[in-house]
Amino acid sequence: MSGLTRSSVVENGHHSHGGGQSSSAHGHHHSGQTGVVTMDGCGMNPVLDYTAEMERYRSFANFYAKTNANMNAVAGMNFPQSAKLARITAPMFPGGRLGVGVAGVTPWGCHDNVNMNVNAAAMLWGRKPPVHQATPPAPPTAHPSQSAAHMQPHPHRTGGAPSGQGSDGKQLVGHGHALQGQETHHHGNNNFLSSYTAADHMAKQGHSHQDMLSLSDRSSSCNGGAAGANGVNMSNFPAGMLGLPPGVIVMAMGSHNNIPDSSHFQMATNHNQLLTDCHHTNQSNSSPCPSTSPGMNSGGQGSGGGASKRKRKRCGVCAPCRRLINCGVCSACRNRKTGHQICKFRKCDELKKKAGSIQIERPPSVPSGEAFRWFF
DNA sequence: TAACACGTATTC
DNA sequence: GAATACGTGTTA
Numbered sequence: 580m581s582g583l584t585r586s587s588v589v590e591n592g593h594h595s596h597g598g599g600q601s602s603s604a605h606g607h608h609h610s611g612q613t614g615v616v617t618m619d620g621c622g623m624n625p626v627l628d629y630t631a632e633m634e635r636y637r638s639f640a641n642f643y644a645k646t647n648a649n650m651n652a653v654a655g656m657n658f659p660q661s662a663k664l665a666r667i668t669a670p671m672f673p674g675g676r677l678g679v680g681v682a683g684v685t686p687w688g689c690h691d692n693v694n695m696n697v698n699a700a701a702m703l704w705g706r707k708p709p710v711h712q713a714t715p716p717a718p719p720t721a722h723p724s725q726s727a728a729h730m731q732p733h734p735h736r737t738g739g740a741p742s743g744q745g746s747d748g749k750q751l752v753g754h755g756h757a758l759q760g761q762e763t764h765h766h767g768n769n770n771f772l773s774s775y776t777a778a779d780h781m782a783k784q785g786h787s788h789q790d791m792l793s794l795s796d797r798s799s800s801c802n803g804g805a806a807g808a809n810g811v812n813m814s815n816f817p818a819g820m821l822g823l824p825p826g827v828i829v830m831a832m833g834s835h836n837n838i839p840d841s842s843h844f845q846m847a848t849n850h851n852q853l854l855t856d857c858h859h860t861n862q863s864n865s866s867p868c869p870s871t872s873p874g875m876n877s878g879g880q881g882s883g884g885g886a887s888k889r890k891r892k893r894c895g896v897c898a899p900c901r902r903l904i905n906c907g908v909c910s911a912c913r914n915r916k917t918g919h920q921i922c923k924f925r926k927c928d929e930l931k932k933k934a935g936s937i938q939i940e941r942p943p944s945v946p947s948g949e950a951f952r953w954f955f
Numbered sequence: 956t957a958a959c960a961c962g963t964a965t966t967c
Numbered sequence: 968g969a970a971t972a973c974g975t976g977t978t979a
Contacts, residue, residue, distance in 0.1 A: 920973085930972095930974095961977095963974085964973075967969085
């Protein structure tokens with residue numbers, strides 16, 4: 580059953596997405612654009628309404644372009660946060676399409692930021708950006724992953740876009756069956772870049788995101804070899820072998836022996852490695868798997884020595900964790916200096932629970948199809 | 956019981 | 968050392 584559970588997390592293709600501008604809480608949307616490749620093989624997703632989504636983001640972009648411009652011009656002020664935002668969001672809307680003013684458009688989930696309009700300039704990043712920036716992604720028109728080499732049609736491909744959309748860079752990878760056709764669109768548009776950028780950002784910006792991403796050379800131990808039980812151990816495949824462009828998330832589906840909680844996010848990095856999600860992670864240098872990290876519970880709960888006093892870490896996959904920006908208006912944000920608390924909207928759902936009650940079968944706050952919202 | 960304040964672990 | 972954020976005691 581765990582396989583079914585995992586399937587539902589990604590998008591099983593049965594979700595209605597005919598709601599038009601329905602709330603994002605119902606998850607009809609992004610899975611088709613986030614570069615998610617699922618590994619359960621037999622599911623098929625319709626090609627989702629990408630155009631509508633892009634229009635929506637463009638609307639945001641235009642609005643914030645104006646907002647930022649007005650604020651900067653009228654008030655004669657510069658908002659450093661805008662620059663920070665731009666650093667990550669700009670690649671989502673390359674100037675070629677949306678213009679310079681797009682800087683500052685933010686990729687947050689649209690439904691939980693009612694104040695974002697008036698507080699756009701007050702939005703804060705949870706952590707300062709890394710000092711060293713990753714190699715910037717190539718412009719969409721020149722991204723190396725657009726090469727035909729990795730866009731060769733998969734022999735078992737059955738779902739996804741019509742073959743006429745091959746130029747869209749759809750790459751289906753599976754274990755002997757067709758993969759869900761919800762794949763990427765990433766070459767012909769900007770979502771790939773957003774994924775790429777966000778992934779890179781997440782890999783650097785905060786511990787929680789680092790948690791999500793451990794290098795593939797550790798992933799086999801992380802997964803306990805579980806993926807192999809499915810016939811394909813993606814962990815051991817460099818992304819390049821699979822033709823996955825950086826930023827594409829491979830979500831290994833299907834049940835894994837004795838590992839009910841292994842939602843295998845795997846993300847192709849710009850190094851063409853698959854990054855493997857280890858739930859309950861830690862960023863321990865020595866321990867490949869979070870749950871054993873000295874930073875968290877080793878010797879604590881794990882040894883039966885009672886509740887560990889070690890700090891837990893964000894799960895990295897729940898909706899709040901996927902949120903990249905602070906709301907700027909909650910008490911935690913307002914009292915940043917004295918409160919020592921993360922934005923309420925970013926507070927991990929798991930951490931809200933009592934310590935010791937962690938049981939992530941599936942993040943309860945992650946409705947189907949929203950698993951990768953943070954890329955937008 | 957939720958919000959707040961503070962200690963402190965963790966990361967950079 | 969500063970910033971971030973978790974844990975927990977206190978307060979409203």
